[in-house]
Structures are given as structure tokens and as C-alpha cells.
Amino acid sequence: xxxxxxxxxxxxxxxxxxxxxxxxxxxxxxxxxxxxxxxxxxxxxxxxxxxxxxxxxxxxxxxxxxxxxxxxxxxxxxxxxxxxxxxxxxxxxxxxxxxxxxxxxxxxxxxxxxxxxxxxxxxxxxxxxxxxxxxxxxxxxxxxxxxxxxxxxxxxxxxxxxxxxxxxxxxxxxxxxxx
Amino acid sequence: xxxxxxxxxxxxxxxxxxxxxxxxxxxxxxxxxxxxxxxxxxxxxxxxxxxxxxxxxxxxxxxxxxxxxxxxxxxxxxxxxxxxxxxxxxxxxxxxxxxxxxxxxxxxxxxxxxxxxxxxxxxxxxxxxxxxxxxxxxxxxxxxxxxxxxxxxxxxxxxxxxxxxxxxxxxxxxxxxxxxxxxxxxxxxxxxxxxxxxxxxxxxxxxxxxxxxxxxxxxxxxxxxxxxxxxxxxxxxxxxxxxxxxxxxxxxxxxxxxxxxxxxxxxxxxxxxxxxxxxxxxxxxxxxxxxxxxxxxxxxxxxxxxxxxxxxxxxxxxxxxxxxxxxxxxxxxxxxxxxxxxxxxxxxxxxxxxxxxxxxxxxxxxxxxxxxxxxxxxxxxxxxxxxxxxxxxxxxxxxxxxxxxxxxxxxxxxxxxxxxxxxxxxxxxxxxxxxxxxxxxxxxxxxxxxxxxxxxxxxxxxxxxxxxxxxxxxxxxxxxxxxxxxxxxxxxxxxxxxxxxxxxxxxxxxxxxxxxxxxxxxxxxxxxxxxxxxxxxxxxxxxxxxxxxxxxxxxxxxxxxxxxxxxxxxxxxxxxxx
Numbered sequence: 125x126x127x128x129x130x131x132x133x134x135x136x137x138x139x140x141x142x143x144x145x146x147x148x149x150x151x152x153x154x155x156x157x158x159x160x161x162x163x164x165x166x167x168x169x170x171x172x173x174x175x176x177x178x179x180x181x182x183x184x185x186x187x188x189x190x191x192x193x194x195x196x197x198x199x200x201x202x203x204x205x206x207x208x209x210x211x212x213x214x215x216x217x218x219x220x221x222x223x224x225x226x227x228x229x230x231x232x233x234x235x236x237x238x239x240x241x242x243x244x245x246x247x248x249x250x251x252x253x254x255x256x257x258x259x260x261x262x263x264x265x266x267x268x269x270x271x272x273x274x275x276x277x278x279x280x281x282x283x284x285x286x287x288x289x290x291x292x293x294x295x296x297x298x299x300x301x302x303x
Numbered sequence: 304x305x306x307x308x309x310x311x312x313x314x315x316x317x318x319x320x321x322x323x324x325x326x327x328x329x330x331x332x333x334x335x336x337x338x339x340x341x342x343x344x345x346x347x348x349x350x351x352x353x354x355x356x357x358x359x360x361x362x363x364x365x366x367x368x369x370x371x372x373x374x375x376x377x378x379x380x381x382x383x384x385x386x387x388x389x390x391x392x393x394x395x396x397x398x399x400x401x402x403x404x405x406x407x408x409x410x411x412x413x414x415x416x417x418x419x420x421x422x423x424x425x426x427x428x429x430x431x432x433x434x435x436x437x438x439x440x441x442x443x444x445x446x447x448x449x450x451x452x453x454x455x456x457x458x459x460x461x462x463x464x465x466x467x468x469x470x471x472x473x474x475x476x477x478x479x480x481x482x483x484x485x486x487x488x489x490x491x492x493x494x495x496x497x498x499x500x501x502x503x504x505x506x507x508x509x510x511x512x513x514x515x516x517x518x519x520x521x522x523x524x525x526x527x528x529x530x531x532x533x534x535x536x537x538x539x540x541x542x543x544x545x546x547x548x549x550x551x552x553x554x555x556x557x558x559x560x561x562x563x564x565x566x567x568x569x570x571x572x573x574x575x576x577x578x579x580x581x582x583x584x585x586x587x588x589x590x591x592x593x594x595x596x597x598x599x600x601x602x603x604x605x606x607x608x609x610x611x612x613x614x615x616x617x618x619x620x621x622x623x624x625x626x627x628x629x630x631x632x633x634x635x636x637x638x639x640x641x642x643x644x645x646x647x648x649x650x651x652x653x654x655x656x657x658x659x660x661x662x663x664x665x666x667x668x669x670x671x672x673x674x675x676x677x678x679x680x681x682x683x684x685x686x687x688x689x690x691x692x693x694x695x696x697x698x699x700x701x702x703x704x705x706x707x708x709x710x711x712x713x714x715x716x717x718x719x720x721x722x723x724x725x726x727x728x729x730x731x732x733x734x735x736x737x738x739x740x741x742x743x744x745x746x747x748x749x750x751x752x753x754x755x756x757x758x759x760x761x762x763x764x765x766x767x768x769x770x771x772x773x774x775x776x777x778x779x780x781x782x783x784x785x786x787x788x789x790x791x792x793x794x795x796x797x798x799x800x801x802x803x804x805x806x807x808x809x810x811x812x813x814x815x816x817x818x819x820x821x822x823x824x825x826x827x828x829x830x831x832x833x834x835x836x837x838x839x840x841x842x843x844x845x846x847x848x849x850x851x852x853x854x855x856x857x858x859x860x861x862x863x864x865x866x867x868x869x870x871x872x873x874x875x876x877x878x879x880x881x
Contacts, residue, residue, distance in 0.1 A: 147539055148542075162357055202677050205371040205677070206678055206679070
């Protein structure tokens, strides 16, 4: 450390320190900047597309049904590099309303996303995780759910029950689509 | 504020002492560019850890997903190509820096007493880095690296005594499979890096313990502190090299991704560049002596390095006395470089090899194109097998080119397939059916006469009609008026000899059935059984293939042949995987 005692030595040393910092920054940034962009890719990439109608069952399932019917939604799905033609996307509850029209509620709980079930004795929907209960129209009866069960578009087309399957953000009062 | 933080840390973790210990080491001979290699390797190892973690966020080590996940990193994720390219480029650069470092240690005689253990730790570290690079190259599970692995596995199996046990340990069984990939992955991301970290720590301690070896010249400039001048040199060298590697990656587009690994597909395997010397020597020696190159030579070289401190017992600084050792080291290095250059030059001049590599590139491009639409859950090989332009082409080249010509390949014993089913092909066949591009080589006793006398407008119309026979769902709309005109000509001129939709051939000539001619279904029937009345019929000279090819393969070749009508028009409708 003998040269840092002289004035020149101090100058050289601080120049070297600055240069060192600059080099470390450049070298680090060379990998860190692309690296951060890489990690943030899922945040920067948004692919929200119009949801297609998906066949869930023959329309006749509702005719004899005494209770709402749980139907799996199966369809093509792209997941990272994979594209599958028949992936289970989720479950919907379908029932006939007073006018005989089909009504559809997603089985994903608006509280924290558990799969909502049906209590045949009480004739209402129940979430098994935190015990939110919903009536047949999906309104909250009791429990922590911030909103009622989310209705989905449903139609009968060519004898088949079709649903536009959408997922919604949980934990909030409003119905906001995910994706 | 700064002082407060420093004071706080100092009191609790002896911050200043730690820093001082790391940075104020007095270096024998002062700061020097000759001593940047070790630190550069350390910094590069950190860079590899960083980029490696980023790649591990996506990479999936399963036979079905490995290739696709690398495709996803390379072509979909932001900067994935760059990070993967850097991960590979830095790894290769580390091998070069290791070679330079080893050579420097040999020139300085730094392996001599009391630094033998430091030297040995260094050799093990170098070996670990080589294993890291090799294992890393196996992870994409593409053709290039799969076949290199295959050769390496067989070399391991051929080792005397321990070969079988070793290969089973690496493979996780008797053959290359899922366990192999998982094991290589675990070695690459856990075992080998952990060993490197441990040994780097030991090596650093040993270097601190013994200090630097005096310069070989014997001159000794005054010592100086590690910080800042040596550290500055280390960072300057490492950053400059990193910048050069980044430029290389940007210019070349990064590390290539070959077609997905297919265990039943021919591939001209070559090892990574740093193994080319052994590859070349193996090629130069007769097969009986193979084990000399694959086992003996690497063992002797490694043993020689380990034993070096005992071979060379000269005193410190005596450069002249150690000239023989240095000469051997330099000769070995130059010999290796020479063998690498020789192999690469010979490969570049090898036309057969270059043709095979071109075919492999074509396959890689097609695989990436298909993957851009999403890979099916059963993986990229299944994806390729369901692609008519890949699987159909393979089948075609194996079974059909003995009689048909396509793309300059094949023997002309029957109609050419360049542009088969296109308007140009149909018009040519109508005008000059006896040309050897069409039915000239098929002995029909001249049953199909030239239709040129119909005149151009009628020919064009009937061509359009015949073209439309092969239309499938997804093809664009056609000119209805023209088709109607074509149908009129067709019904007047063609159905005397040809059957169409169950009627025709009133003359009993037995001409090919033209119902849906040129469609995949027609070609499928034709390939399965050309004699069938709904295909070419009794005049055919072609063998049937329903007893040789699976139905799937016939569909694939039918899809491939139908795609010829669009040849040159890019990816045609209806040619995607069925």
C-alpha cells in the first residue's frame, strides 16, 4: 500500500477503482439485462384471445337431471411448448333454470380457486376449502367468497351443450378475466 | 450514512477485515496480465451459474420435452437464444482459458513443491469443467448431441474391466433412456457444479497459502496489493473476453438446435471440438488399437499431468532446466490444435458428409417449423412422424425412388413426381403423355394419346377440372365457370376410357379411375393397391405397398405426394399433420 501514500498513488488508485466498477458493471449487465428480460418474459407476454365455444356434453344430460350437473371442459390447449388436443381445462356446473334454459356457473371458487361441489341435501353449492356456500344461481349464502359463482356463456347448438370457458381472478369483488 | 453502514457491518461481521483479507493480499511480482486466467475462470463459472439457472427455469429433462423446451428457450422466450448461446460460448471459452492456464503453470513450473496439491486440484477442476461441457451438450437431446452420446456410451462400454459397470452407471440401465437424461441433467446442474464450488474454495485457500510462484525469469519486481491493479486486470480480461463472446453469439445467432433425437435415424456423429483430437487419432489407427486412443491415451495424458511434479524436480526459477517439460507441453497443445484443424478441414472437404449434414439441417428446420405450432404431448419425434413432409418424404425416398424421379433423385421408370398434380404437370401429361416424364416409360401399348388437338382453351379448362379433382378441405375456391367448361370437355373426351364417379370406360380400355384423382385418398389407394379399380386399375405396372408399409406410412407418403402440387409455394394447405 506504499503507493497510495503519495498523491499520484491516490489518483491512480481511484482511477483504477472507477475503471474496475465500470468493467464489472459492463460485464454484469451483459448477462443481467437479457437475463432479467428473460425472467420477465411471462409478464411481458399477453395472449388474450376470444374464447371459443367448447362442447361439454349432449344437451339431453339436463333433461332428467334433478340437481345441477358437473361437466368437465375438455379442449385444445397450448401450454408452453406443448399443444394438446384434449386437455381438461376445468369444470362447470350446468342446470336448467325455471324457463328450461341452461345456465352455467364455473366450478372455480371466487375466493381462492378451489373446486366447488354441490350439497344434494341442502341443495346448494359448497366450496370444500373455506366453506363458502352459494345458492343455485350462484349467489353467496355465507362464507368468505368476495362474490358469487361466476356465470359462463352457455348455449345448445346442434343438440350439444356448449360453453365459453373463461377463468376469472379470485379474491376480488369484480369479475376480471385471467389471461 | 456510508460510514454508519460500514461501522454496523464491521462490528458484526468484520466487514473491513474480510475485504482487506481478500483485497490486500500482497502479490509477489506485482499486478500482472499473466495472472488473469484463474480469476477469469472463477468469474466465468459465476456467469455459467447465472445463465444456467435462467435456462433451468424452462428446461425440462424428459425424453418427450427436452428438445421442445430448448426450442422454446431458443425461439420463444425473450433473449433465450442469447442466454443459451452465452452459456455454451462461455463454457467453450473456459476450456480455452483452462488450456492457457495449464500452459502458464507449466511454463512457470508452478506445480513444483510445495504446490503439488494446488496443481492436482487444478487438474481435477479442469476435468470437472470438461465433464460439465460434455454433459451440458447432451441436454438438448437433439440428433447431433444424441449420436455423440451414443458413441461415448459405446466407448465407455468398451473400456477394459470397468466398462460395463461404468456405462450402466451413466445410463441408469443397459440402454440410453429417460434415466440417462435425468442422470446427465442431475450431474450437470447439481453434482458437477457442487464439486467445482468445493474445489474452487480449496484451490483459492491453497493459492493464498503458498502465494505466487516467482517469475520463471527469476526477476522479481516489487510486490503489490491484489486490489486494485490485479483485480482491475482480471476484470478487464474477463469482461473483454465476455464482450467478444457476446459479439460472437449475436453474429452467429447462438448455439444451434438440431432435429430432435431419433434413435433409428442415421446421423454423421462427431464429438465436440475439444474431443476431435481423440476422434481423429481413432480414425488413424486400426480398429484393434481403438482402446489405445479411447482409454490408454487419455489415461497416460492425465497420469502424466498428475505425475508432473515428481518428474520435474528442478529448482525454482530455473527456466532453462525445464525447457524439455515446456517443449513437451507446447508440442502436445499444438498437436491437439493441429488435429482439431485437420479434422475440421477434412470434414469441410468431405462431400458425402456435407450432404448428410445438409439433410440434417433441412430436418432441423422442419422440426422447428412444426414446433412453432406447438409440440404434441407425445413429443417431437411423434410430431415428425405425423408430418407428411417429413415422414412421407422418408418413406418416399426409401420405397419410391427406385422407379420415380423427384427433386433430382431416383430412377425414371414411371412418371416423375416433380410438381405432381399441379396444373403444369396435368397439362404436360395431357399434351405429351408419352414423354418419359409422364407415361413414356410405362408400357401401355400407347393407349393414352396426346390431347394437344383439343386446343389451348379446352386444355386449360380440362386441366382446371382435373386439378380440382384433388382438392381437399382447406383449399381455396376455384373459378366455377372454368370448372364447368372443363367438366364439359372431360365428359366428352375422357370418360370413354376413364371411369369417373362410377361411370365411364365404355370402350373397356381400363384407364385409371379419375374419381378424386390427385387427392390424398386417391394416392393412398394407388400406393396401397394400384390394381384396385378405384385407383390406376388393371393397366398398372406398380407394385402394391399395403403389404410393405403401414397404413400410417401410406397416408404420410400420400400427403407428401399431394403436397407436390404446391411445391415451391411454401407450406401448402392440407399438408399439416393429420
